Structure formats: structure tokens, C-alpha cells
Amino acid sequence: MKKLLLLCGLMVSPSLWAITCPVELHNELRMTAQQIEIHRTDQHAVITQQNELLISGQPIRVTNQQQAVLRDYRQQIDSILAETQQLTNKNLQRSRILLEDVAARLEAPGAFDNVQHRIEALFSELEARYHHQEQWVFPAQKFSVTEKEWQQEFERAQQAISQQFLSDAFMVIAQKMQRQGGMNLTELTRQMDDLKIHVTQRLNDYSQQLTSEVTALCSSLTQLQQQEQVLHQSIPRLKNFSLLNES
Template identity: 30%
Template sequence: MIKRTLVFALLLATSQSNAMQCNVDLKNGIRVNDQSVEVNQSDGKKAVFDEQGNLSIAGYKMVLDEEQKKALEGYRSKINDNIVKAQDMTKSGLELVDNIIADVSSSFKIEGSLDGVKKSVHQFYSDIEARYQDKGDLILPANLLSDWQKNGTEELSRLTDLIDKEFTTDIFEAMSTKMNKEGGLNLSELATTMSELKARVSKDFADHQKDIEDQAKKMCESLQDSAKAEQDLHQKIPELASYSIFNLEKKQ
């Protein structure tokens, strides 16, 4: 579940940050896998809770009643739901790129010529996600979303430059080869075709802009819901209050 969960969600949050401020961030760093959630304070102390409702704080196992265990498991489920939503957004983003490449390749009869672009985009996502992986666990530092809203535009720009450069190069080579096979290279026709291709890609992305905005909004709402659930949890287990995952304070 932890694989491919994060990057597209972060890129979406970055791309939408001017239009919508999602006033949630990570107050402490976390380590998450399918069985447990670990919350790490800056001083090295940590709280760990698992799918059985067990909780340890700073190395001490807490004795919880059934109501507390139920609340803790509900909270853990919300965290995992957020991960699944981020996973779905990443999958959706990669599928969008793949579908656009397939559409262009089919329409202009250059199937296979853009496989390098697709591979580069997938590798780009994998390289960034590797920063947040350790032995199959998802590792997220404190203030992650704030840092991405400040610096994530650089990653988004790198991705855009990558797609533009490789896409243009591969399309030019594919269309040149195709024309030569069909009777000779026509530079005027090639320039027209390149313009049509870029317009087609821009339209495909524009057609999906509303879906991207909706996904970013739903992800924000899910994080806010989890932050509120955390506040309710702290009413039942006050010892967890200093191990908050979410910060609902309005970001500047």
C-alpha cells in the first residue's frame, strides 16, 4: 500500500496552492506502514500505535479501555485513508500522462515513439518518492506540506521541462522519420504538425484540470477531517496531545 503514494498529491497541492490554501500540515514526523503508525518528536521521543489498538508513548505501553482503543483505531484508519487517497491521485496523474501519450501516438500514427517520455515521467515520480521510503515504510517529516508549497514549484518546473524537452525531441524525430518514409521531409508540414501536437496535449491537460482541482480539494478536506479526528482523540487519550500529527493552524 505504501508504494507510489505521495508525489502526485504533493505536485497537485503545489500546483493548486495559489488557488486554494489547505491549512493543514504535519506537526511531527511520522513513519507509516500497513500495521502501525509512529509519531516522532524532534527530541527523539515517539508514540507508536498499531492495528490491534496497542499504544506506547516514549517507550511505555499505555493501558487503554475499549473506548480509547476504538478511537485510536478509527484515527489510524483515517491516516491510512489519506495514504490511499494520495495513492489514487498518483495513479490518476500517471495514467493521465500515459493516456495523453497514447492518444497523441495513435492519432499521428507514431506508436512507440514516445515510450521514452513515459519512462522518464514514471522515473521522475519514483526518484522523488524514494526520498520518503525506508525499508517499505513511508517516512514523512514535520512541516512537509509547508515546505512543498514553498519549494515544490521547483519540482513541478523540473517535471514540466522534462516533459516539454523530451516530448518535443521525440515527436520531432518520430515525425521526421515518418515523413521520410512517406516521400520526404517537408519542413513546413512538420512545423504545422508540431503545432497541432502541442495544441492537442495542452487541450488534453486542460480537459482534466477540473478533475485535478477536485482531487486536490478532496485531499485537503480529508486531511482537515483527520486533524479534527485527532483533536477528538486527544480528549480521550490526553497523553497523545504532544504527539500530534496534524497542525490545523492557518499557514501564511
């Protein structure tokens, strides 16, 4: 069931970015509907919805051209967050469709609701780490650290979701056999194996779509990295507030 978790593993967080695309967040990013903020140890830069620039609370005078660059940079960041949220919702829907399909195959509607609830709870838990009171907060993270932390969480979640799915599937098949005259371990094993093959085939189909979507997300991050370089050329003071490029 590892692929089921991979299918659902696109979270709105730097952890997602690091796993799907090897990037590092060099400074903390905070986002609201009104502005984005980039925080370093003792200073922070703010780009408002009106594309105004403040550094540590002090307004910075910018030209029309510089303001246009600020706008493009802010909009690119907003776009990536929206793209990632859409991808998250799409994968939640895919997991729901898959589990409903398996339940229908076993003639047991709702049999895997607990599995879906676990997946949704995982999403909610991870999102809650970064979304606080209408604000997204993404701390600076190194790829090596993020990769290790994600792997540990991935393994724990994978085990819990896999056990829940297999336990529920076993219970549904066993109860159906009992109603039809008694347990047959050989037949139960065959049906479980057939079910695993069916799920794997469906997930392989989803994986192809997911690969294309992740590639698009990586492309968006590459564009942001390039846009950030343009920003630094236009406003050199912002080099100290880099997100994806070395300061």
C-alpha cells in the same frame, strides 16, 4: 507541457499534501502495516494495529472509548495514504493513455515511451524518499519550505519532460515527412502546433477530473485534522504528538 507534469504530480508525500492543500506536518510520521508512529525530538507515540498506545516504548492504559478514538485516527491516516496511492496510479495511467493517444495520432506506436519512462522514474524517485524497507517515513515539514522545494523540483522535471516530448514529436513528424518526399518546415510547424492544441485539450479534460479528486483528498485531510482534535480531547497526552494541529 506543464499540465502533463501537474497531471502526474500527485505523489505520496507531504510535498503533495502541501501543494494540493496548504497543510503542515508538525511531527514526523512513520507507517508500516502493523502500526503508525509519530516522532518528535526526544519522544515518539505508537498506535498499533490492535489500537494499543505506546509512548516512548511504554504501554499506556486506555479505556474502550479511547481505544475507539485511536482506531478511528489510525484508520483515517491509513485511508489517506491508500487514497493518495490510488490517485498516483490513476494519474500514471492517464499520462500513459494520453501519450499512447498522441503516438497513435502520429501513426507512431511507442514514440513517447521515453517520456512515459521519465514520468515513471520521477514517481519512483520521489516515492523512494519516503518509502524504506516496508516503512513510510514522512518528516515534519513547513508549508513555506515544502512549497519552495517542490517548485524547484517541478521546474526541473517540467523542463526535462517537455523537452523529451517535443523532441520525440518533432523527430516522428520529421521522419514521416522524409519518407513522404522531403521536409516542409511550414507543414512541420503546423503539425506541431496542431499536436500541442490536441494535447492541451486532453489535459484540460483531465484537469477537471483532477480538481475533483484533489478536492476529495483535501476533504480527507480536513477530516483527519478534525479527528486529531477529537483524539487530543480524549487523550490529552497526545497533543505533543500532533500531525496537522498546533501542539
